Amino acid sequence: MPTLGQNQYGKAEVRVVRVLRDGATHHVRDLNVSVALSGAMEDVHRSGSNAAVLTTDTAKNTVFAFAREHGIASPEAFAALLARHFVASQPTIHRARIRVQEYAWDRIPTPGEGAHSFVRAGRETRTAQITHDATGDAPEWETLSGVTGLTVMNTTDSEFHGYLRDRYTTLPETRDRILATDVTAVWRHGAATPPDADPAADWDAAWASARDHVLGAFARTYSYSLQQTLFRMGSQVIENLPGVDEIRLSLPNKHHFVVDLEPFGMKNEGPDGAVYFAADRPYGLIEATVLREGAPARIPADLTNL
Template identity: 55%
Template sequence: MAIVLGPNRYGKAETRLVRVHRDGDTHGLVDFNVSVALSGDLAATHLTGDNSHVLPTDSMKNTVYAFAKQHGVAEPETFALLLARHFVETQDHVDSARVTVESFAWDRLGPHSFQRRGDHTRTTVVTVTRETTQVVSGVTGLVLMNTTASEFHGFVKDRYTTLPETTERILATAVDAKWRHLSDTADWDKSFQGALDAMTNAFVNTYSLSLQQTLLSMGTSVLSSRPELAEVRLALPNKHHYLVDLSPFGLANDNEVFIAGDRPYGLIEGTVTRDDVPPASAEWYL
């Protein structure tokens, strides 16, 4: 039996970048967390410790900061594309560059004053090879809740089932969604906001008999409204809310007082895709 080196990559993870764009007295603010991963002809460093094909990860960090100064920073997709193409074009031994960006939003309070927005984080993953480019945008930590218009019944029951059926429940989740673009050019901000709005509106307006049904509705709404997107991948944890038993205190609880559960939780995952688009050029679930 032979033991061989399998797929591998390396890079600099979570380079924190804050870029202030100064336009007179009015400033712009961009706040990114940037990760770079390279793959290609890197077997020698694993097999013999030969680092002649290894660009130091410290150089990747420095590139992030230098590019932020030289090129400015706008949409995360644009910045990630710039970085990924740079590493593939300048490093002969690199076949693929993957750049991941978390974008933290700040709301303007004045010409040079801001307040950090904490309701969700915008995400971007760009993968550039010598043949293809793939752009995946998304959002994580988007917490949504419907206090009614949700049921759950008719499910399988076995000897370990204790969950009662219900025709009235709270439905809450923290959305982790990614959507793959059909090309590497788009109005990135408009596309992101449009996908976010479509997903949120579907959650609000779907009478849910299961979180799976809601997932499909959200993904369908995104693809129906955003022709530049090929597919959407959603992970929806079920943020359980349990009715509190108030009977020991002589009080009725008519779906008004709940315990917000932490863990364990149900996790619903699925992909909604067009049936006429080319497959992904690189893994984009990871």
């Protein structure tokens, strides 16, 4: 007769973001939590009886509720709270394994303003594309610089309302939301000469300056739409870097939804902050090119083709 060996079940990759508001200064803990439970589960495997099973949806809700009620002092401490709870609260659960990944965020420097703008630490990739065309039908040299995977977030100073509605519109208007995106940006340098023609040219500094202007505009723009924020990001690069004639930005809207904790008798918004579900898909995708006046548009609309 077959016997049941090691087994476990649970909820994998619960994306929970805890924003703690200390006045104008916000603190973020961004976790990916996976719960695995095991114990007296012979009956559910042999006969389908769920009498010993705590649902995986309950495990997910517990992660959100604990993040709100207890906060997240550290990934280790939060995981311990959850593991202790699952084992102590259910007689059929004898073992709980909680795995946590934390995504680190660095503050975007915004002197004299609220500390609520962040950039994901260590994520972005610098890009470059050089085209040398000797046919005479195009500029001999084209230099594109860029960045991808530059993940940024504002925990306030973002609204979204006043949009078109039809019979399929269900999205509620909001006067305060998290605004987060993964920036892909490509900018074209106006000089039609090879990048190595001027030994004094500092391409590292030029790239860092463009990145700083993108981040600064994101942090300082009070946003009524991601389109507005995108245009300010591109405009800052054009206005401050005379060598750049064109910039193309692609910004997926990384939605963060306030978790409904009312069924557990908990309010999830207040002066101390809130707990959010970080959804990865589907997402809004906002794309546009910002040009220096009179400059031609040459960067492809689809940046994945670069």
